[in-house]
Structures are given as C-alpha cells and as structure tokens.
Amino acid sequence: MSGLPKKTLKAAVIGWPIDHSLSPTIHRHWLAQYNITGQYDPIAVAPNELEAKITSLVGAGYNGFNVTIPHKTNIMACLDYIDPIAKRVGAVNTVWVEGGKLMGANSDVFGFLAHLEASAGKAWQRQMPALVIGAGGAARAVVVTLLDAGVSEVRLTNRTISKADEIAAHLQETRVKVIHWEGRNQAISGVGLIVNTTSLGMAGNPALDIDLSEAPGDCVVYDIVYKPLLTPLLAAAKARGLLTVDGLGMLMHQAVLGFGKWFGQVPQVDANLKAAVRKAAGC
Ligand code: NAP
Numbered sequence: 146m147s148g149l150p151k152k153t154l155k156a157a158v159i160g161w162p163i164d165h166s167l168s169p170t171i172h173r174h175w176l177a178q179y180n181i182t183g184q185y186d187p188i189a190v191a192p193n194e195l196e197a198k199i200t201s202l203v204g205a206g207y208n209g210f211n212v213t214i215p216h217k218t219n220i221m222a223c224l225d226y227i228d229p230i231a232k233r234v235g236a237v238n239t240v241w242v243e244g245g246k247l248m249g250a251n252s253d254v255f256g257f258l259a260h261l262e263a264s265a266g267k268a269w270q271r272q273m274p275a276l277v278i279g280a281g282g283a284a285r286a287v288v289v290t291l292l293d294a295g296v297s298e299v300r301l302t303n304r305t306i307s308k309a310d311e312i313a314a315h316l317q318e319t320r321v322k323v324i325h326w327e328g329r330n331q332a333i334s335g336v337g338l339i340v341n342t343t344s345l346g347m348a349g350n351p352a353l354d355i356d357l358s359e360a361p362g363d364c365v366v367y368d369i370v371y372k373p374l375l376t377p378l379l380a381a382a383k384a385r386g387l388l389t390v391d392g393l394g395m396l397m398h399q400a401v402l403g404f405g406k407w408f409g410q411v412p413q414v415d416a417n418l419k420a421a422v423r424k425a426a427g428c
Pocket of ligand 1: 253256274278279280282283284296303304305315342343344347351369370371392393395396401
C-alpha cells in the first residue's frame with residue numbers, strides 16, 4: 146500500500162578497530178545515489194564477542210556485514226554457507242542473510258580482478274606469469290584470483306618466506322612458485338603482471354625496494370596500496386612507461402557484491418564515487 150513508510154534496509158561493517166574503515170563512505174554514497182531507504186553502520190566488535198554480536202545484529206534486522214580485521218578468518222565458523230573461492234582464500238569479507246541462513250564470500254577477489262580488467266583490459270597478458278609481492282591476507286585473495294584467471298605461474302615472494310610457503314601449501318597448486326625475497330628483482334623477468342600486496346609504499350611506511358629494469362615493456366604494475374594513490378612503485382613504473390593500476394578501484398569494486406546483496410541494487414563504480422572515497426581517505 147502506498148503511503149506506508151519504507152522499511153529501512155540495514156547493513157554494517159564489523160571490525161576491531163573500525164574507525165579507519167572507508168566502507169561507510171562507499172555504501173552511504175550509493176544509498177544516496179540510488180535513493181534507497183537504508184543505513185550502513187561501522188560497528189566495533191571485539192574478537193571475543195564475534196559470534197554473540199553477529200546473532201544480535203541479525204536479530205536486530207541487519208541484512209549482512211562487511212567483515213574486516215581481525216575477523217576475516219574467524220567469521221567462517223559462524224556461517225551456514227561459504228563460497229568455494231572464499232574457502233580457498235581462507236577468508237570471508239562479505240556476509241549476507243539469505244533464507245534465514247548466513248552466507249559468506251570474499252569480494253576482494255572480485256574487486257581485484259574487476260579493477261584490473263577495467264584499468265588494463267587487453268593490455269594485461271593474463272597467460273603470462275605474474276609476480277605477487279607479499280604474503281599477508283590480501284595476497285591470498287590476489288593469488289587465488291590470478292590462478293583462477295588463468296596465469297601460467299604465480300611467483301610469490303615475501304620477506305618472511307614461511308608465509309609464502311604456507312599459501313603455496315594451502316593452495317596445493319603447482320603454478321605457485323615461492324621466490325626468496327632477495328630474488329625478487331630477477332623474478333620480474335618475463336612477467337605480464339607485478340602486484341604489490343605488502344604495506345610498503347603506504348603513507349608512513351618505507352617504499353617497496355624493487356628494481357623494475359628487467360620488466361617487459363608490456364608488463365602491468367598493480368599496487369593495491371591506495372594511500373597515496375601514486376605509490377613510489379607506481380611512480381617508478383610510470384617513469385619506465387609501464388601501464389599502472391592503483392589500489393583504490395579494488396576497494397570500490399569489492400563493495401559491489403555486498404551492496405547488491407543487502408540493498409537489492411547492483412551499484413556502479415564511477416568517478417563520483419572515486420572522488421568521494423579519495424576525499425574521505427585523504428589520497
Ligand atoms: P597483512 O596481512 O598485515 O600483510 C602485510 C604484508 O606486508 C606482509 O606480506 C608483510 O611481510 C609485508 N610487509 C610489511 N612490512 C614490510 C617490510 N618492512 N618489508 C617487507 N615486507 C613488509 O596486510 P594485508 O591485509 O595483506 O594488507 C596489505 C596492504 O594491502 C595494506 O597496505 C592494505 O591497506 C592494502 N589492501 C588494499 C586493499 C584494497 O582494496 N585496495 C585490500 C586489502 C588490503 P611479512 O610477512 O614479512 O611481515
């Protein structure tokens with residue numbers, strides 16, 4: 146019946162701490178753009194209260210959540226269904242309620258690839274080997290994405306080599322080759338893509354120390370760090386004439402899945418959203 150107030154659709158981002166999250170900026174921008182009666186709340190959830198808090202939020206009518214540090218792995222034990230890709234990554238960052246069940250997926254995988262394809266398109270030679278630098282949480286999503294996208298080899302290097310070994314052992318994939326940190330410059334030879342997934346180059350951190358002189362001329366350089374937008378790695382790649390992809394698009398594209406699930410509208414990543422997120426992030 147017209148005239149009745151619309152039900153407010155509710156979603157949240159949960160983490161500990163949560164103040165730094167840019168997810169509220171993204172989802173509130175889309176709520177306003179699509180004129181949806183909804184709310185998106187940052188909610189601090191301590192590690193020891195995860196399960197109880199989820200139950201109480203669902204009881205209070207939340208349609209789902211983004212999940213950030215430190216809950217991305219522990220949340221998996223609270224879910225009724227986990228998407229197979231998220232299982233392989235070993236982390237869930239998007240949860241929604243469907244038919245009374247709690248469902249989970251990893252949208253970093255989607256966000257990473259969607260932004261790469263939107264920015265580099267056919268210039269990215271996806272059948273070539275890729276070099277992934279770093280072996281933290283984000284690297285897991287990047288490695289799974291690249292394997293599923295059909296790269297011939299993922300060369301994985303990390304300062305702490307045991308973490309790269311762990312990812313390779315978890316994935317059981319012959320295409321993953323672990324490279325010693327000291328061998329990263331040589332590992333650039335013949336790659337179609339270089340991805341920085343470390344926090345090096347982020348504001349307040351040292352730059353990633355890498356020599357791009359062996360990079361093929363058609364190699365794409367992707368830095369998932371987004372603050373600053375032009376990291377020292379991307380500046381060096383541009384100076385060599387290489388195609389570059391920044392980290393902000395991944396952040397925006399990964400939000401598409403959750404928004405569609407919670408608010409019933411598949412949103413667009415566009416220049417207005419990018420301007421809003423840049424302003425909020427100070428980048
Ligand atoms: P994480 O799990 O803490 O991993 C950090 C990584 O950085 C590890 O590989 C670590 O190596 C490496 N590292 C840190 N300091 C280093 C140093 N001094 N020298 C060499 N390596 C160093 O973090 P994460 O969640 O994967 O995030 C990593 C970065 O990606 C952050 O900047 C984050 O903001 C960004 N990110 C962006 C997006 C996006 O949407 N654009 C999404 C997720 C993350 P060790 O293992 O040796 O410590």
